[in-house]
Amino acid sequence: MKKRTGYRIGAVLLSVLLFIGLFSPGNMKASAAFEVNAAAAVLIDAETGQVLYEKNSDQQLGVASMSKMMTEYLLLEAVKEGKISLDDTYQVSDYVYTVSQDRSLSNVPLRADETYKIQELYEAMTIYSANAATIAIAEKISGSEAEFVKLMNEKAKELGLEKVKFVNSTGLNNKDLKGNHSTGAEMDENMMSGRDVATLAYRLVNDYPEVLETAGIPKKKFREGTDDEISMENWNWMLPSLVFAYEGMTGLKTGTTDFAGYCFTGTVERNGQKLIAVVMDATSESGEGTYNARFIEMKKLMDYGFTQFEPKEIVAAGSAVKGTETVPVQKGKEKEVNLQAASSLSILVPKASEANYKTKVTLNSSDLNENGELTAPVKKDKVVGFVSVQDDKGQVVPFLKEAGQTNVQTAENVEKANWFVLSMRAVGGGISNGWNWVVDKVTGWF
Structure with missing residues (x-):
């Protein structure tokens, strides 16, 4: 009986010690530590590029349709330089037609040999992540997707991206391109580090802020009023009026493949403060990758930026x-x-x-x-x-x-x-040096 009583007293003491340990200041601080459920995550100030949070930001990972930010960049750059206009037209190639008919991929169906404006293809790519429309833009700019991919990799170097591999314009796995991939192996996908994704987004929204006018559209009809009309709901469900609506959300690009998982680059503005956040291969608390998880983890990042930081002028x-x-x-x-x-x-x-x-x-x-x-x-x-x-x-x-x-x-x-001034300075310097020599010499005598 005494032995059991001793056990009970010991158990109570152990419980007390565990309670104290769990709620000590050090552990309270650790339990409150900020954590994002994703393979990689980055949070930056969209105006200065200051890094506020990083997790595994240097590892090269699958990037999926976030790759389209580079296609957007190159298109808007070509428009700015007068090489192309959004009013220009494009005639559908066999490759683009074939990809566009696969509705298991994100697509707007395109008709064979039909002509489309670059503007409507750009909207389909940016709002609905339409893959065939993206390839069409690549062909319009460079003549072929293979040549466009070269341009993507060249621009990546120019922008200072360090851990990047582009094998196509869309972010799809090459196996989904119906045998038309011309860069990389059959199972290859585009890859980037989280820091590079954040850098690309930073350059895109600062060099071409007009991208947010399109990326921020929650819903739009493709070819409205025609037989080809299709409703496009933005895959960024954090935009106003969509299911995960977040105050101030302005863009930018989601991405999902089996290889990359659930990814999202978000842009937001509140009270003049702008943030860019990236989550790659986001998961739920239980470790399951889902569409919802990337928005839940994105909300964590953005809430952290708005609630924990304030601006301070240094210079x-x-x-x-x-x-x-x-x-x-x-x-x-x-x-x-x-x-x-x-x-x-x-x-x-x-x-x-x-x-x-x-x-x-x-x-x-x-x-x-x-x-x-x-x-x-x-x-x-x-x-x-x-x-x-x-x-x-x-x-x-x-x-x-x-x-x-x-x-x-x-x-x-x-x-x-x-x-004359230079000569006088030289003379003055010589006299000064000579006088210093005399002083040092005389001082040495004494």
């Missing part, structure tokens, strides 16, 4: 950057030139944070001589470096590659000094 446009207010000038009328920030630099910081952020200026070595000087003449507004931000622990605030960079430039002109 004002036109102001000097503390610690690097000037840079010396060789052979100039003035011996140095003032520097200033070309634009303001703001970051998102944790709310109620008391951290002190410091700036660091990195000067362009190519503009400086071996003594760290600019050489006159120097023109006003010459970009000579950039500003980065560090927290009070010396950690650099992370940004996407080449994003969020505020340039440092010269604040005035510095003309080259004439030969």
